Amino acid sequence: SQQGEEDPQALSIQEGENATMNCSYKTSINNLQWYRQNSGRGLVHLILIRSNEREKHSGRLRVTLDTSKKSSSLLITASRAADTASYFCATGSNNDMRFGAGTRLTVKP
Amino acid sequence: DTAVSQTPKYLVTQMGNDKSIKCEQNLGHDTMYWYKQDSKKFLKIMFSYNNKELIINETVPNRFSPKSPDKAHLNLHINSLELGDSAVYFCASSQRGGGSGNTIYFGEGSWLTVV
Numbered sequence: 001s002q003q004g005e006e007d008p009q010a011l012s013i014q015e016g017e018n019a020t021m022n023c024s025y026k027t028s029i030n031n032l033q034w035y036r037q038n039s040g041r042g043l044v045h046l047i048l049i050r051s052n053e054r055e056k057h058s059g060r061l062r063v064t065l066d067t068s069k070k071s072s073s074l075l076i077t078a079s080r081a082a083d084t085a086s087y088f089c090a091t092g093s094n095n096d097m098r099f100g101a102g103t104r105l106t107v108k109p
Numbered sequence: 110d111t112a113v114s115q116t117p118k119y120l121v122t123q124m125g126n127d128k129s130i131k132c133e134q135n136l137g138h139d140t141m142y143w144y145k146q147d148s149k150k151f152l153k154i155m156f157s158y159n160n161k162e163l164i165i166n167e168t169v170p171n172r173f174s175p176k177s178p179d180k181a182h183l184n185l186h187i188n189s190l191e192l193g194d195s196a197v198y199f200c201a202s203s204q205r206g207g208g209s210g211n212t213i214y215f216g217e218g219s220w221l222t223v224v
Contacts, residue, residue: 030209030210031209031210033212033213035213035215040218041217041218042113042199042201042215042216042217042218043152043199043201043213043215044215045212045213045214048210048212050210086150088152090213094164094205094209095140095142095157095159095164095165095205096154096157096164096165097142097154097157097203097213098154099144099151099152099153099154100151100152101149101150101151101152102150102152104150
């Protein structure tokens with residue numbers, strides 16, 4: 001069964017704007033991870049947030065986690081054209097990590 | 110050095126054929142995965158192995174048979190290919206399970222087209 005579901009499916013913004021993507025999941029988690037996929041490439045890990053954390057930062061990335069709502073958000077600040085990619089959240093247990101269909105972000109120069 | 114490498118990158122084959130995709134990781138990880146990404150970009154887990162032992166088999170048709178000769182390799186063999194098997198197949202690995210907070214490292218994908 002699918003675990004993470006990203007929203008929106010697609011997002012188009014201008015360079016310099018902020019981009020917010022959301023992830024909802026269904027069961028209890030130990031951690032939630034965000035990944036990025038450039039067109040035609042494999043996924044690359046961006047950031048992990050544990051269930052006892054509410055917010056985490058890494059460079060221009062800010063991730064929040066609300067376990068009561070079973071949701072997470074990924075904020076990319078001051079976006080760049082190079083941020084154009086698909087972004088996935090992943091949750092699961094041990095060897096069973098599940099992804100959704102991702103949010104396709106387009107950053108226009 | 111490529112951490113997770115899979116071959117071939119592109120594969121075009123006819124319906125009914127049998128094909129294999131090979132995957133190797135040089136990260137010393139215990140856990141390896143196969144994921145399928147469809148045309149809508151949905152990434153679905155197919156199998157996961159831990160130390161050569163099958164852990165997850167996610168209602169995948171019997172035509173798909175993973176083989177793990179050692180913990181650095183996880184190959185995917187597909188029998189009697191069907192049009193619906195056309196997708197991108199990703200091999201991945203992690204140290205123990207990703208659900209334990211470990212990063213999953215992905216290969217570059219194998220584009221399978223069945224005609």
